[in-house]
Amino acid sequence: MSHLKLNDIIELLKEFTSQRNDTLQVILIGGLALHYYGMTDRATFDVDAEVKGDVEGLIAFLKQRGIPADMGENISGWSVIGMPGQYRERSITIHEETLLTVKVLHPSDFVISKLRRFTNEDIEDAFFVVNRFDLKENEILERAEDGAKRSPKDTALLLFRKNVALFIKMIKS
16 A cells, blocks of 8 residues: 555545535644645555544545544544643644635644654654744643643553653753
8 A cells, every 4th residue: 555645635535525515624643744744755554633524434435445544533532641722723724625624733732642652653753843843842841731631640641741751851952
């Protein structure tokens, strides 16, 4: 399977909404968001997104075309650590027409989404976005703490806070 391109996915989303004659709002996260942010050499093979609309229908539509998708109505629930409040409102519209709105996370919210998982690839992605958008440590810390406040009391919070502190140290060096 070849890697996905942002423009191709937008065309497929347009086809889906046109066929259904129904609205769809999508916030892209992961590799496709990175393409928008400027990391065009990042290969991605699936669509990670928060979707307002026919999630199951869209997943089936993409699957018929050989495209795996991790989608849901609330990406904050994809981790014990919640997303910062108002992340949907801060998301950036990259394509809009009558039936379809496609957005990406605000860069600082994208970084938090990556720090929630904290794999090597996630750290590399977060570094790229921090450098590309000249994000400041205090903005990352504020967003991280806001996400932590929205999370259940769990040992995962301790690990998340340690990972955020480690990431901030890495940025400074």
